[in-house]
Amino acid sequence: MGETKSMDMDMVEERRTEGPFKPLTGTEVNRSNEIRRVMVPENRMTPLKNQWINIVTPLVEHMGLHVRMNTKRRCVELKYGPDCTDIGSLQKGVDFIKAFLLGFELQDAIALLRLDDLYIESFEIKDVKRLNGAHLSRCIGRISGRDGKTKYAIENSTRTRIVLAGQKLHLMGAFHNIKLARDALCSLILGTPPGKVYNHLRIVSKRVQEKL
Known part of the structure; x- marks a missing residue:
């Protein structure tokens, strides 16, 4: 009886070591x-x-x-x-x-x-705030900036890539970096002046550099 229990325990330990699944060839x-x-x-x-x-x-x-x-x-x-x-x-x-x-x-x-740690996240402007007509146009202008300056500033500060397609925004980057970029974009959508967003991005950029 004791030998049977010992054998059973050995089999359990062997299964635990091997794991439930083997990698596919x-x-x-x-x-x-x-x-x-x-x-x-x-x-x-x-x-x-x-x-x-x-x-x-x-x-x-x-x-x-x-x-x-x-x-x-x-x-x-x-x-x-x-x-x-x-x-x-x-x-x-x-x-x-x-x-x-x-x-x-x-x-x-x-x-x-x-790279394995890159992701894509998409959302629409209306998911943050419902805007129509001239208000929507001004919002899109704030996000892009003159000659794309604001968008590029967010990309460079957060190490992400952003696509602005009509009312849709697509972000590519590491999970944490996407969150930083999304926060900046949401601030612009909600009406935060670009100057304040730039100041915040400078702080964000320093944090990203420190982590690297």
């Missing part, structure tokens, strides 16, 4: 027939065509994915290729395509393939 990843589709907005079809080679190359050569444009469905289709060994590659590829279609520069979107 490259062969097991390639067996997946999963296809992910990313719909292409009409206004992003031309930029997608112009940059198609530059978009496909890193996905195929570095991520090991198969990519094609489905013209009937107006979507980009991605699936695992035979050389893909990372099960996370497909999701990274989808995030990369989505980032480009949201309006991020290609080189900024490519960072999503190389």
Whole structure:
């Protein structure tokens, strides 16, 4: 009876050491027939065509994915290729395509393939404050600034990238940095003068530099 309990305890300890799941091998990843589709907005079809080679190359050569444009469905289709060994590659590829279609520069979107701690967050101006007509136009002007000065200041201070598309705002960066950029944007939407936002950004920039 004592020997049986000892054997049972040994088996439990062995299971705990091995863990419940083993990592997938490259062969097991390639067996997946999963296809992910990313719909292409009409206004992003031309930029997608112009940059198609530059978009496909890193996905195929570095991520090991198969990519094609489905013209009937107006979507980009991605699936695992035979050389893909990372099960996370497909999701990274989808995030990369989505980032480009949201309006991020290609080189900024490519960072999503190389770094694991980058995220995208989107919200609308009306989520913060409901504005119409001239009030909305002035709000968009405050966010952008003359020649994009305010937007660039927020990007540089918080180490993020921002896309202003109509009433929608898309942010890319590390989780904490996105929060800093979002706070600055929300202040502008609520009517805070750009001068106060700039002063706050200087403090934020120093904190970000200290953490680095």
